[in-house]
Amino acid sequence: MEFIKGITKSELCEISDILSNQVEGYVKITGAIHTIRDMGEFSFIVLRKREGLVQCVYEEGSSGFSIKNLREGMTVVAEGYVNEEERAPQGFEVRLNNITILSSPKEDAVMPLPISKWKMRTTLESKLAYRPVSLRNIRERAIFKLQEGIVRGFRDFLYSQNFTEIRTPKLVAGNAEGGANVFKLDYFGQKAFLAQSPQFYKQTMVGVYDRVFEAAPVFRAEKHNTTRHLNEYTSMDFEMGYIKGFEDIMEMETEMLRYVFHFLKDKYAKELKLLEVNLSDILQIPTVRFDDAKVLVSEKYNRKIRNPYDLEPEEEVLIGRYFQEEYDSDFVFVTHYPSKKRPFYAMDDPSDPKFTLSFDLLYKGMEITTGGQRIHDYEEQVKKMEARGMEVSEFSNFLMIHKHGMPPHGGLGIGLERLTMKLLDEQNVRETTLFPRDLSRLEP
Amino acid sequence: MEFIKGITKSELCEISDILSNQVEGYVKITGAIHTIRDMGEFSFIVLRKREGLVQCVYEEGSSGFSIKNLREGMTVVAEGYVNEEERAPQGFEVRLNNITILSSPKEDAVMPLPISKWKMRTTLESKLAYRPVSLRNIRERAIFKLQEGIVRGFRDFLYSQNFTEIRTPKLVAGNAEGGANVFKLDYFGQKAFLAQSPQFYKQTMVGVYDRVFEAAPVFRAEKHNTTRHLNEYTSMDFEMGYIKGFEDIMEMETEMLRYVFHFLKDKYAKELKLLEVNLSDILQIPTVRFDDAKVLVSEKYNRKIRNPYDLEPEEEVLIGRYFQEEYDSDFVFVTHYPSKKRPFYAMDDPSDPKFTLSFDLLYKGMEITTGGQRIHDYEEQVKKMEARGMEVSEFSNFLMIHKHGMPPHGGLGIGLERLTMKLLDEQNVRETTLFPRDLSRLEP
Numbered sequence: 001m002e003f004i005k006g007i008t009k010s011e012l013c014e015i016s017d018i019l020s021n022q023v024e025g026y027v028k029i030t031g032a033i034h035t036i037r038d039m040g041e042f043s044f045i046v047l048r049k050r051e052g053l054v055q056c057v058y059e060e061g062s063s064g065f066s067i068k069n070l071r072e073g074m075t076v077v078a079e080g081y082v083n084e085e086e087r088a089p090q091g092f093e094v095r096l097n098n099i100t101i102l103s104s105p106k107e108d109a110v111m112p113l114p115i116s117k118w119k120m121r122t123t124l125e126s127k128l129a130y131r132p133v134s135l136r137n138i139r140e141r142a143i144f145k146l147q148e149g150i151v152r153g154f155r156d157f158l159y160s161q162n163f164t165e166i167r168t169p170k171l172v173a174g175n176a177e178g179g180a181n182v183f184k185l186d187y188f189g190q191k192a193f194l195a196q197s198p199q200f201y202k203q204t205m206v207g208v209y210d211r212v213f214e215a216a217p218v219f220r221a222e223k224h225n226t227t228r229h230l231n232e233y234t235s236m237d238f239e240m241g242y243i244k245g246f247e248d249i250m251e252m253e254t255e256m257l258r259y260v261f262h263f264l265k266d267k268y269a270k271e272l273k274l275l276e277v278n279l280s281d282i283l284q285i286p287t288v289r290f291d292d293a294k295v296l297v298s299e300k301y302n303r304k305i306r307n308p309y310d311l312e313p314e315e316e317v318l319i320g321r322y323f324q325e326e327y328d329s330d331f332v333f334v335t336h337y338p339s340k341k342r343p344f345y346a347m348d349d350p351s352d353p354k355f356t357l358s359f360d361l362l363y364k365g366m367e368i369t370t371g372g373q374r375i376h377d378y379e380e381q382v383k384k385m386e387a388r389g390m391e392v393s394e395f396s397n398f399l400m401i402h403k404h405g406m407p408p409h410g411g412l413g414i415g416l417e418r419l420t421m422k423l424l425d426e427q428n429v430r431e432t433t434l435f436p437r438d439l440s441r442l443e444p
Numbered sequence: 445m446e447f448i449k450g451i452t453k454s455e456l457c458e459i460s461d462i463l464s465n466q467v468e469g470y471v472k473i474t475g476a477i478h479t480i481r482d483m484g485e486f487s488f489i490v491l492r493k494r495e496g497l498v499q500c501v502y503e504e505g506s507s508g509f510s511i512k513n514l515r516e517g518m519t520v521v522a523e524g525y526v527n528e529e530e531r532a533p534q535g536f537e538v539r540l541n542n543i544t545i546l547s548s549p550k551e552d553a554v555m556p557l558p559i560s561k562w563k564m565r566t567t568l569e570s571k572l573a574y575r576p577v578s579l580r581n582i583r584e585r586a587i588f589k590l591q592e593g594i595v596r597g598f599r600d601f602l603y604s605q606n607f608t609e610i611r612t613p614k615l616v617a618g619n620a621e622g623g624a625n626v627f628k629l630d631y632f633g634q635k636a637f638l639a640q641s642p643q644f645y646k647q648t649m650v651g652v653y654d655r656v657f658e659a660a661p662v663f664r665a666e667k668h669n670t671t672r673h674l675n676e677y678t679s680m681d682f683e684m685g686y687i688k689g690f691e692d693i694m695e696m697e698t699e700m701l702r703y704v705f706h707f708l709k710d711k712y713a714k715e716l717k718l719l720e721v722n723l724s725d726i727l728q729i730p731t732v733r734f735d736d737a738k739v740l741v742s743e744k745y746n747r748k749i750r751n752p753y754d755l756e757p758e759e760e761v762l763i764g765r766y767f768q769e770e771y772d773s774d775f776v777f778v779t780h781y782p783s784k785k786r787p788f789y790a791m792d793d794p795s796d797p798k799f800t801l802s803f804d805l806l807y808k809g810m811e812i813t814t815g816g817q818r819i820h821d822y823e824e825q826v827k828k829m830e831a832r833g834m835e836v837s838e839f840s841n842f843l844m845i846h847k848h849g850m851p852p853h854g855g856l857g858i859g860l861e862r863l864t865m866k867l868l869d870e871q872n873v874r875e876t877t878l879f880p881r882d883l884s885r886l887e888p
Contacts, residue, residue: 003728004691004777006699007605012686014606030686032651032849050606050654073849075686102686105849106822132844135652145653148609161451162458162494165592167860169879170614170661171627171638171676173887183615185629185638187675188667188883194615194629194638201879204576204888207476208585210494216660217614223632231631232615242456242474242519242546247448255450284447333448378550397888400576405476405517405549416611435613435645439632443617444648444841 015051015090018082027094028079029054030102032136033072035116043067045096046089046116047078052270053138055088056080056096063096072116073105113137124428131435131444142271144434147420149268151215153260154236154414161252163238164209168201170217174394176200177343181221194219197413199345200398202239203374206409207401213238215416225439227428228313228366230417232437239411246347246357246373249410250287250333253361253369257331258282275424280330286323287333290355293319309338311360311367320365330422335359337372344385347373347410357410363422371412378402459495459534462526471538472523473498474546476580477516479560487511489540490533490560491522496714497582499532500524500540507540516560517549557581568872575879575888586715588878591864593712595659597704598680598858605696607682608653612645614661618838620644621787625665638663641857643789644842646683647818650853651845657682659860669883671872672757672810674861676881683855690791690801690817693854694731694777697805697813701775702726719868724774730767731777734799737763753782755804755811764809774866779803781816788829791817791854801854807866815856822846 012030017023031047031054045056045067056078058067063080070076077100085093112130113120115137120127127134135141155165171192175182176199183194197218205212218235238256243249261279264272272279288296290311297318298305306312311319311334323332336355339348346356358372375381381402385392392399420432430436435444456474461467475491475498489500489511500522502511507524514520521544529537556574557564559581564571571578579585599609615636619626620643627638641662649656662679684696705723708716716723732740734755741762742749750756755763755778767776780799783792790800802816819825825846829836836843864876874880879888 001771002731004694004698004731005728006702007695030851032851050608075849075851102852103820103850106847109822109847109849111848130844132648132651132841133848135649136848141652144610145608147611151609151611152603159596164494164589165595166588167591167595167661167678167878169676169881171663171881171886183629183631185627187627187886188665190886192886205579207576208579209589217611219615221632232613234611250448251451254448258450284449287446287448327445376547378553397576400574400888403550403553404555404577404580405519405553406547407474407476407519408546434611437613437615442615442631442634442636444844 012077015049015054018092019090023082025081026079026097027082028077029094030075030077033070033074033076035072036067036070045070045078045099047076048136048138053089054078055085055090055093057093058096064098065096069101070099071104072111073109075102076100077102124430128430128436128441129444135434139274142274143420143424143432146264146268146271146275146277146424147416147432147434149264149271150260150416150420150423151234151236152267153263154215154256155213156263157256157259158211158213158238161211163211163213163240164205166198166202166205166209166212166214167216168195168198168205168214170195170219172200174200174398176345181223183219183221196220197235198237199343202237202411203345203406203409204398204401206239206241206411207404207406210241210407211238212240218413223439227430228418228421230429230433230436230438233418233433234416236414236416237411239409241407241409243373243408243410246335246359246371246410249371249373249412250285250359250361253371253412253414254282254285277424279423282331284329285331285333285361286327286329287335287359288319288323289336290334290338291336293334297322309341313366316362316367317365320362323362324364330364332362333359334362342372344388344390345374345381347375348384361412361414363419364425366418366422368418368422369412369414371410373408373410376402376406376408456521459493459498462536463534467526469525470523470541471526472521473538474519474521477514477518477520479516480511480514489514489522489543491520492580492582497533499529499534499537501537502540508542509540513545514543515548516555517553519546520544521546568874572874572880572885573888579878583718586718587864587868587876590708590712590715590719590721590868591860591876591878593708593715594704594860594864594867595678595680596711597707598659598700599657600707601700601703602655602657602682605655607655607657607684608649610642610646610649610653610656610658611660612639612642612649612658614639614663616644618644618842620789620842625667627663627665640664641679642681643787646681646855647789647850647853648842648845650683650685650855651848651850654685654851655682656684662857667883671874672862672865674873674877674880674882677862677877678860680858680860681855683853685851685853687817687852687854690779690803690815690854693815693817693856694729694803694805697815697856697858698726698729721868723867726775728773729775729777729805730771730773731779731803732763732767733780734778734782735780737778741766753785757810760806760811761809764806768808774808776806777803778806786816788832788834789818789825791819792828805856805858807863808869810862810866812862812866813856813858815854817852817854820846820850820852
């Protein structure tokens, strides 16, 4: 009988092994041939590895193989001596003794995009059409490595605050956010929907673990074709019980963002540098009431208030600009949104029920978070549903939590792709979405 | 202007604060009233907190409030002096001076299940029908806390092995696993599917990061109503490039499981104890060829081989039993599944193309993982698709990766709920699914 005992040590080495001097002299490394550059007397064969690019040097005669057999896109094992070389991407190069080909691209394949260029200088359309290939560009892939870091930081921070990670269903019988922007499907003869948010479930789980979070896909059948909407995106949600007020949620988010920024600077410095991002420390975040914010920007920027119940995208931009100019802050919490624009589970402000104990977080002039305190009292929740003409009996599963007792609680949802977009100063959320889904895009 | 500066220190304390002696004497704690027990001279008011239960003691007269105002399901702030008490759940109790009510359940609500009992002794049906409430039971919620630990361990281990976490779309234009068990929906006039697996995308991302993983929902429109099928479940996938053979994947999984078990014993000891789970160390995992396994159990347990191309559930049970009896192993890798039963992207064994370089991992007699090496060569992949009568042009987005070069690679998918089920020796996968989706269940 044969047994698998775990990972066997490999003779292959990684960039970090070489940089940390764990490996010296003669090395074997794998990689994809990113580019071949003929320099006359010799050639550079640049390998793309997960940690970066490695410059290998081929010299006719001294390397034990012919460069004529090599093509870009092949994957290989390269062997040779490591030499310090300041001008090489990693500060070293490998002088090739041998190359073994592991795999080859299709014989006549023509690369549709110049992925080995630093910046591809192509349209977003092309990048998305050829996503499986364009992501091999060093800059492109750094975006999603950094995105990994955002989610990691989010989770690590919340674990440290005693939150429990949950996994809620995406196939649901009813939806929390209402409206028409919901995908429907047939579920063995029943009507099912794709979850617009984990709202009902995360509130439910506050009754179980007090503090919960989830980072998972949500689905919105929005017919908007804008630079900031997606039909599927990653929502980073948390929900917490025993709050004194909705300020507790804003405090938790502020601390979380501070942690994430530190985490990125610590663990993803390479990607930040590569993408030329300079993250400032988050010391504090100003808050402004929704109605005050409207007046502030209307006065300062001479803009008429057209819709008193909602913020237009342009107003968000101006509020962002205002707090950047006046308080040097990329972030601003806008609080107390009008009740009629918030969902039925939002808690109204007892001192003025036209408004809710809720907030959005704007980052560089764009909403990246919606949050607030939720109704925990059964009668209050039923009353608000009835006032909106909702069929209360359809929500008996959700109302089970209020019926049997819920602590005062609230939470928020953060759009991961939007947060990444603003962090990188990108102009289109598709730039920071691995495989975006929009009105016309269902593949790749 | 007001600013949010981060989390403000709270005067409330947690169980761990008291147990670590960070807090002594007079304390304030929040919690839900789990149960009230009248002991004659005094009463126990047991609070449910995220870390466990806290026994509070109420004595008529000496506590500054009346117990008559309290009901189970209320959430409260309790204050009083901490006393050592061996018989209390945490080794201490709080002698109550005061209780402030934060929220109350519905006036006449009758709890449908005895959630404050240690074991509820009710049917699975009832537990699922009242999931939002049944999860408040201490034992029930421990299951999903432990499940959190499995995913955390999975991720932590893979980060340490230089895997990158990815987020792939669940709304897709085509599906990798084929068959009829796929949910369809209308996507702005186009036909879309819910992803049965992240297969295409994780292979794609191997071309970008070499090693990738994802733990996310997948959807299977299976019409089976069994104890081990779900229509939505969490798939823990990883995929790795530059493999020497499919054994590399089994080695990585073995090492990962070993890490996860250690991680649970280290960080989730409380839940393991509560659920009476004794995790043994994973030292090695036996491997057996698919065809040999069939013969082995047929001979040992006197069972006819009926289907030479697939393992019947009963055969999986017997293989599990065989390796438990003969090698004292809960796990066994079954390798070299027949080509006709594996998907088109599976790599055939060059030494006998009727079989594939693939494996399943059985855990206590049930498949919890399917994995294997994938085809990386363009011509080979196209040929296999054509041999199966597939329309190659429909897969041009997937084939883009082979066309432009892919390293030898492979990977696997692990069903989180099944792994949890077997780990806890549960008999139904719904027991270890937070909100299961099956033929008749779309809520809660």
